[in-house]
Amino acid sequence: MKLYDSTLAPNPRRVRIFLAEKGIELPRTEVDIGAGENLSPAFLAINPRGLLPTLVLDDGTVIDESMAICRYFEELQPEPPLMGSDPREKAIVESWNRHIEFDGGLPVMDGFRNGHPRFAERAVAGRAGHAAIPALAERGRQRVAEFYAVLDERLRLSPYVAGPAFTVADITALCIVEFARTVRMPWPAGLDGLERWHQEVSARPSAAA
Amino acid sequence: MKLYDSTLAPNPRRVRIFLAEKGIELPRTEVDIGAGENLSPAFLAINPRGLLPTLVLDDGTVIDESMAICRYFEELQPEPPLMGSDPREKAIVESWNRHIEFDGGLPVMDGFRNGHPRFAERAVAGRAGHAAIPALAERGRQRVAEFYAVLDERLRLSPYVAGPAFTVADITALCIVEFARTVRMPWPAGLDGLERWHQEVSARPSAAA
Numbered sequence: 001m002k003l004y005d006s007t008l009a010p011n012p013r014r015v016r017i018f019l020a021e022k023g024i025e026l027p028r029t030e031v032d033i034g035a036g037e038n039l040s041p042a043f044l045a046i047n048p049r050g051l052l053p054t055l056v057l058d059d060g061t062v063i064d065e066s067m068a069i070c071r072y073f074e075e076l077q078p079e080p081p082l083m084g085s086d087p088r089e090k091a092i093v094e095s096w097n098r099h100i101e102f103d104g105g106l107p108v109m110d111g112f113r114n115g116h117p118r119f120a121e122r123a124v125a126g127r128a129g130h131a132a133i134p135a136l137a138e139r140g141r142q143r144v145a146e147f148y149a150v151l152d153e154r155l156r157l158s159p160y161v162a163g164p165a166f167t168v169a170d171i172t173a174l175c176i177v178e179f180a181r182t183v184r185m186p187w188p189a190g191l192d193g194l195e196r197w198h199q200e201v202s203a204r205p206s207a208a209a
Numbered sequence: 210m211k212l213y214d215s216t217l218a219p220n221p222r223r224v225r226i227f228l229a230e231k232g233i234e235l236p237r238t239e240v241d242i243g244a245g246e247n248l249s250p251a252f253l254a255i256n257p258r259g260l261l262p263t264l265v266l267d268d269g270t271v272i273d274e275s276m277a278i279c280r281y282f283e284e285l286q287p288e289p290p291l292m293g294s295d296p297r298e299k300a301i302v303e304s305w306n307r308h309i310e311f312d313g314g315l316p317v318m319d320g321f322r323n324g325h326p327r328f329a330e331r332a333v334a335g336r337a338g339h340a341a342i343p344a345l346a347e348r349g350r351q352r353v354a355e356f357y358a359v360l361d362e363r364l365r366l367s368p369y370v371a372g373p374a375f376t377v378a379d380i381t382a383l384c385i386v387e388f389a390r391t392v393r394m395p396w397p398a399g400l401d402g403l404e405r406w407h408q409e410v411s412a413r414p415s416a417a418a
Contacts (some may be wrong), residue, residue, distance in 0.1 A: 048359075049308070061297060068304035075296035087284035088270060095277035099258070106315075124348075128355055133344045139333075146337055150257075 003028045003069075004046065004054040006038070010105075010179035012053040013209065014066045017171045020206035022077055039127060050127040067097070070168055082168045089163075096162040096169040104147040104176045111140025112183045144180060148187045148194065151177075156193030166201070174201050212237045212278075213255065213263040215247070219314075219388035221262040222418065223275045226380045229415035231286055248336060259336040276306070279377055291377045298372075305371040305378040313356040313385045320349025321392045353389060357396045357403065360386075365402030375410070383410050 005028045006012045019026060031037045031052055038050045047054040047064050055063040055072065063069055074083045084090035113119040115137030123132040151173065154161065161169040177187060177198065187194055201207065214237045215221045228235060240246045240261055247259045256263040256273050264272040264281065272278050283292045293299035322328040324346030332341040360382065363370065370378040386396060386407065396403055410416065 049312075055300075057297065061301065063300045063304050065304045065307040068300045068307060071303050072296050072300035075299050087281050088266065090284050091264075091272045091277045091281035092270065094280050095272050095274045098274040098277060103258075124352070128352070130348050130351070133342060133348065135342045136345055139339050139342065142339070143333070143337070 001026060001058055002056050004031050004043070004052055004056070005029065006031055006033050006052045008033055009052060010108075010175040011051075011066045013175045013179075014168075014171050015053045015055075015069050016209035017175070017206045018070045018082060018168060019073065020209040021080065021082060021166075021171075021204075022073055024073060024077065044127065048127065051125060067168075074168075082166075082171070084162075084167065093162045093167045093169055097167075097172050100151075100161065100169055100172045100176060103150065104144070104173065104180075107140045107143035107147060108176055108180045108183070108185060109140070110136050111144055111180075111185055112137075114140065116183075141185060144185050145188075148177075148191060152187075152191035152194040154193070155197040160197070160201075166204075170197075170201050171206075174198070174207065178202070210235060210267055211265050213240050213252070213261055213265070214238065215240055215242050215261045217242055218261060219317075219384040220260075220275045222384045222388075223377075223380050224262045224264075224278050225418035226384070226415045227279045227291060227377060228282065229418040230289065230291055230375075230380075230413075231282055233282060233286065253336065257336065260334060276377075283377075291375075291380070293371075293376065302371045302376045302378055306376075306381050309360075309370065309378055309381045309385060312359065313353070313382065313389075316349045316352035316356060317385055317389045317392070317394060318349070319345050320353055320389075320394055321346075323349065325392075350394060353394045354397075357386075357400060361396075361400035361403040363402070364406040369406070369410075375413075379406075379410050380415075383407070383416065387411070 003015065003026045007030065031043060033052065037043060038052055044050055046056065047062060049064060051064055053066060053069060055069045063072060084093040109125065113123045113125065114132040114134065120132050121129050124130045160166050161173050180186065212224065212235045214225070216239065240252060242261065246252060247261060253259055255265065256271060258273060260273055262275060262278060264278045272281060293302040318334065322332045322334065323341040323343065329341050330338050333339045369375050370382050389395065
């Protein structure tokens with residue numbers, strides 16, 4: 001089994017933190033996305049979408065998409081549970097994880113890739129080239145601001161994103177808000193719920209992954 | 210338990226087909242998205258995101274996001290399996306389902322909502338109003354064309370989207386390609402893999418859901 005990884009991007013970090021919380025160690029290969037290695041023929045032969053992370057099982061099965069990779073390890077080793085323990089919990093965790101991905105992760109990427117000169121001709125992650133759309137960068141930044149307000153409201157009421165326990169939804173949220181901060185869309189001051197939660201989850205040993 | 214539903218939108222149909230495949234019947238309430246009922250105070254009190262489908266459990270727990278609702282029923286009633294039966298299968302199904310959602314579903318929605326006068330001030334689904342971006346409609350249509358080619362290639366090699374068995378990834382793909390066709394982004398002629406698969410999955414009784 002091998003994990004194709006990138007220390008520059010937020011999605012591979014989700015998987016690294018998930019594995020750290022599970023205490024699972026894997027052979028990893030860093031793919032240099034800064035040099036475009038994810039779009040090289042060698043990597044596209046492994047994952048034609050050119051995306052990271054990508055997990056290759058011993059039988060050659062290729063799994064991409066962070067949540068699918070996390071699902072594999074959650075099913076293989078349920079403890080500690082990071083995706084809920086019964087049907088209701090599993091649904092709640094998946095619901096919140098998707099809120100964070102769709103209302104937070106997508107807008108951050110819209111704001112970042114459509115606003116950075118580096119991605120002027122590759123504004124959509126992966127193989128196909130698409131020109132940046134400046135108005136979409138602006139919409140992304142507006143939606144990120146809305147997302148921070150909603151996330152803060154949630155975290156004033158709930159210890160963790162999906163309820164009383166730390167789950168993959170917290171991992172997703174941590175990776176997104178810290179990536180957003182890195183690319184100049186930091187959360188504003190005064191969001192006490194988000195701040196309290198961020199201090200707590202970023203202090204877990206797994207956050208160093 | 211109650212399902213808030215819409216017969217106009219593609220995501221609620223995913224859940225209806227999933228339930229039909231499982232043989233599960235639920236009380237459903239149609240929410241008239243054409244009249245904006247999903248953004249009424251009454252519905253926002255149930256789901257503040259204003260999105261459908263939304264499932265409310267008997268204990269009051271609210272689950273939105275189609276895949277989270279499907280997960281709930283898959284965990285409650287695993288037969289017939291629609292999300293895989295072991296860790297490897299579950300990861301493969303989730304990986305393919307997400308390919309379809311991100312590479313197909315998002316571009317279809319970009320192309321539709323940013324290009325239709327009805328959504329000129331509500332180009333992002335849900336509560337917040339965001340103005341349409343014509344260049345994003347165009348990018349969406351280009352990406353949908355790319356998606357059809359990739360999906361066709363897959364379905365020339367594989368009986369179903371995620372492999373040898375019908376799964377939720379087929380449900381997602383069916384709802385997306387038929388919705389795209391309805392909103393004037395039909396798949397082109399000559400995609401024999403996609404056509405063969407579409408004839409098969411659209412003939413299943415569940416497709417009428």
